[in-house]
Amino acid sequence: MDLTTYSTGIQHIGIPTNDIETTIAFYHKLGFETAFETVNEEANERVAFLKLGTLVIETYENKSAKLESGAIDHVAIDVKNIEEIYDYINENGLNTTSDTIHFLPFWENGVRFFTIEGPNKEKVEFSQFL
Numbered sequence: 001m002d003l004t005t006y007s008t009g010i011q012h013i014g015i016p017t018n019d020i021e022t023t024i025a026f027y028h029k030l031g032f033e034t035a036f037e038t039v040n041e042e043a044n045e046r047v048a049f050l051k052l053g054t055l056v057i058e059t060y061e062n063k064s065a066k067l068e069s070g071a072i073d074h075v076a077i078d079v080k081n082i083e084e085i086y087d088y089i090n091e092n093g094l095n096t097t098s099d100t101i102h103f104l105p106f107w108e109n110g111v112r113f114f115t116i117e118g119p120n121k122e123k124v125e126f127s128q129f130l
Contacts, residue, residue, distance in 0.1 A: 011078035012056040021059035074123035082112045082128040
């Protein structure tokens with residue numbers, strides 16, 4: 001097994017912001033549309049998914065964005081079976097954060113995800129729409 005068996009590609013790129021309205025307006029001017037907007041009640045953050053073709057940016061207002069080069073927080077990979085990917089990641093010693101599978105009530109039926117850290121401190125999220 002490898003990731004290509006259970007992945008359909010990049011789901012989204014996560015960019016934190018201190019001002020979600022300004023961020024949304026900027027990406028709208030570039031031609032993105034707002035695909036989904038919500039509040040992550042657990043983190044008390046406004047969240048917007050902005051779409052341009054197949055590219056999706058998740059921006060979330062956490063009031064602690066670094067506002068410097070390298071501001072992308074994570075890359076999310078769309079997976080078909082979160083449990084199987086989770087087992088694969090753990091079996092191969094890649095769960096560097098000891099993260100577990102989480103649920104958020106985003107989109108129509110929610111999303112399940114977990115995050116690991118790459119060798120350069122980049123976050124890689126594995127995410128499955130339900």
